[in-house]
Amino acid sequence: MPEPAELARQLADANELLKARARALDLAERRLTDARTDARGLAQANEKLNATLAAARDSLVALRAELDNLATPPSSFGHVVAVGEATADVATGGRLLRCAVSPDVPTAQVVVGTRVLLNEALLVVGTAGDTPSGETVRLAEVLPDGRLLVTGASGEELVLQAAAALDVAGLRIGVTLLADRRALLALAAVQRSEVADLTLEEVPDVRYADIGGLGAQIEQIRDAVELPFRHRELFTEFGLRPPKGVLLYGPPGCGKTMIAKAVANSAGSHFLNIKGPELLDKYVGETERQIRAIFTRAKEHATSGRPVIVFFDEMDALFRTRGSGVSSDVEATIVPQLLSEIDGVEGLANVIVIGATNREDLIDPAILRPGRLDVKIKLERPDRAGAAEILARYLTRQTPLNSGDTDPGKFRQELIDAIVDRLYARTEENRFIEVTYASGAKEVLHVADFVSGAMLVGVVDRAKKAAIKELIDGGQRGVRLEHVLGACAAEIRENEELPNTTNPDDWARVSGRKGERIVFLRTLVGSRALNQ
Ligand code: ADP
Numbered sequence: 001m002p003e004p005a006e007l008a009r010q011l012a013d014a015n016e017l018l019k020a021r022a023r024a025l026d027l028a029e030r031r032l033t034d035a036r037t038d039a040r041g042l043a044q045a046n047e048k049l050n051a052t053l054a055a056a057r058d059s060l061v062a063l064r065a066e067l068d069n070l071a072t073p074p075s076s077f078g079h080v081v082a083v084g085e086a087t088a089d090v091a092t093g094g095r096l097l098r099c100a101v102s103p104d105v106p107t108a109q110v111v112v113g114t115r116v117l118l119n120e121a122l123l124v125v126g127t128a129g130d131t132p133s134g135e136t137v138r139l140a141e142v143l144p145d146g147r148l149l150v151t152g153a154s155g156e157e158l159v160l161q162a163a164a165a166l167d168v169a170g171l172r173i174g175v176t177l178l179a180d181r182r183a184l185l186a187l188a189a190v191q192r193s194e195v196a197d198l199t200l201e202e203v204p205d206v207r208y209a210d211i212g213g214l215g216a217q218i219e220q221i222r223d224a225v226e227l228p229f230r231h232r233e234l235f236t237e238f239g240l241r242p243p244k245g246v247l248l249y250g251p252p253g254c255g256k257t258m259i260a261k262a263v264a265n266s267a268g269s270h271f272l273n274i275k276g277p278e279l280l281d282k283y284v285g286e287t288e289r290q291i292r293a294i295f296t297r298a299k300e301h302a303t304s305g306r307p308v309i310v311f312f313d314e315m316d317a318l319f320r321t322r323g324s325g326v327s328s329d330v331e332a333t334i335v336p337q338l339l340s341e342i343d344g345v346e347g348l349a350n351v352i353v354i355g356a357t358n359r360e361d362l363i364d365p366a367i368l369r370p371g372r373l374d375v376k377i378k379l380e381r382p383d384r385a386g387a388a389e390i391l392a393r394y395l396t397r398q399t400p401l402n403s404g405d406t407d408p409g410k411f412r413q414e415l416i417d418a419i420v421d422r423l424y425a426r427t428e429e430n431r432f433i434e435v436t437y438a439s440g441a442k443e444v445l446h447v448a449d450f451v452s453g454a455m456l457v458g459v460v461d462r463a464k465k466a467a468i469k470e471l472i473d474g475g476q477r478g479v480r481l482e483h484v485l486g487a488c489a490a491e492i493r494e495n496e497e498l499p500n501t502t503n504p505d506d507w508a509r510v511s512g513r514k515g516e517r518i519v520f521l522r523t524l525v526g527s528r529a530l531n532q
Contacts, residue, residue: 075117077128079183081161083110088124090116091183099124113163113187130165136190137179138286139171148186150177160186174289200297201271204261211258212393212453213386217377218259221246224375225263225352229307243375244342245353247315247368249360250379251511253454256356259379260311263354269307272298276317287318288337295341295351302350315355316362335364342372358510381451384420390453391416394460395479400467402478415484419459422488424448430492435508436520444524447492450511455491462487492525 078092078099088110090099101110101124109127110116117126137150137158146168148160160177162168163185171177176190208218228235228242235242248256257273264271272294279290298308312318319335342353355373357363367373382390395415403411423430430447437443463483471477504521 073120075119075125076122078116078118079180079185079187080110080112080114080116081183081185082112088116090118090124091180091185092118094182097122102126111164112161113165113185130188131178131180134178134187135181136176137181137186139173139175139177139186140285141173142168142171148177150179150186152181158184160184163187174286200301201273203268204264204271206258206261207265208262210393211255211262212388212390212456213382214255214259214379217248217379218262220375220377221248221259221263222266224377225309225354226267229267229350229352241371243352244371245355245373246375246377247360247363247373248354248356248377248379250358251381251452252358253452254379254381255453256379257311257313258453260309260354260356264307264309264311267307267309269309269352270298270301272308272310274310274312276312276314276319280317285333287334291334291337291341295344298351305350307350307352310351310353312353312355314357316357316359319355319364319367320362321364335366339366339372342367361509381449382453382456384424387420387423387451387456388416390456391419391460394457395463399464400478402467402476402480415479415481418481419456419484419488422485423451423455423459423492431524432492434522434524435504435513435518436522437515438517438519441516445513447495447525450495455495459484459487459491462490495525 076092078090078097080088081091081096082089084098086101087098088101090097097118099118099122101107105116105124105126110124115128115131116124117128119125137152137160139148140151140157141149143149143159146162148162148168148171150158150160152158158181160179160181161184166177166186166188171189176192177186178188178190179186211218224243224246228240232242248259250256261271263269274294279287294310298310301308319338353373355363355367360376368376395412397409397412399412401408401411401415406414424447426446426448431444432447432450433445435443435445463479463486466483466486467477467479470483504518507521508518
């Protein structure tokens, strides 16, 4: 048994030891906490580092992609014309190539007509959107196997394959198709407006009162067109067939269009204004289709109770005598088309055809037979009185005049008379053209022989412009005598009817001179006289 003192010492030692342990434990604990804090800090730093790294990697990838992009050789475009097992026949740059299709490209997207991208190795690597522009052709026929017989701009025929996206069953003959001619593919139908949609005018705003002179012609056309419109029952009762059409003929710029519009205005009718040359389409059959469309449109409008006037301007461009050899004889089919439309207007008293021409000698006589355009009205160039009447429509009471002390009404009349005198004088100064007839005889024609409504409007417009310029430059207000005389001289010099001397007889007929054949012309006024 140990001594108590010994025991006490041992206890004290043990106690010391315990304390030392506890201290060591404490220290260890504190270290652990420190280590934990350190670890947390490190983890955070690590996260940050990771994020920075990721960002750096991303920008590296982007840079690499950009670099790749810059270094990629250009791809070519082509149209697929046939599809095989993992291959496609592609027309590109005028060549037909059998190309492998990259597995990245969904096969469903590669069909006939697809626009594809080819890489340097001529592998199909992608699809491109449809091409929105290109050459056009017209559909002539859908062949039994679905291929398309089309005509090109110069009338040549081609057989094209239809793109898969093209709804062949829904195609109308004559439709315009967007095509890749080198690939012999029709890609899409092009929607175009019908001529009939482009040319419809609501009721035109020209009134009879706007037309100078031409009183007799206006009465003629009113009798022919308006009377039957307004008194249909009387015509039926008396057994009189209303005319279906009227031909207005005479030199250019003398009011044919104006009269037709005034008729429409007075009858409250719709007005389909068709310019002959514009309708003459280079595609076979297209003009006929347009004529059909025009009459369909006219009939639609006529059923609404309003009359419809179908006005053919420059009618001779379309309806020339068949077999005359001019313009490759398109008239051989166009004339019958018009005839059948006019004949079909039976019972549609609301549709009236008015034709205008300055070459009535060229129009196919069948069109002018009874029951068709059988009312013919000739419009002459205005005489002095007619010219004064026309001028009064443009030099109106409202036009600012510089009349000085003279009464404005009287002054206005003086200006009008001055213009008429200047244009109609058969003086040396007004010698216009010298014509040589086939017989060798010569004749000098004067400005007076060429005055038209359009020319008179030209004179007044020029005079007004001169007055405005003078006013802007600080001068006096209003049209004066010098303005109108200067305007006459300029209008004569720059007259649009000055002939082109290569085809004198044609010119003479257009200008309304239908006598002996003219073989030679010499202009005596204007800039061209100097060159003769
Ligand atoms: P076209 O006989 O060639 O159809 P227009 O009727 O189009 O001739 O006339 C051309 C322009 O000349 C008209 O817009 C109008 O300004 C003018 N004009 C021609 N004749 C007359 C007329 N008798 N009265 C008033 N203006 C006329």
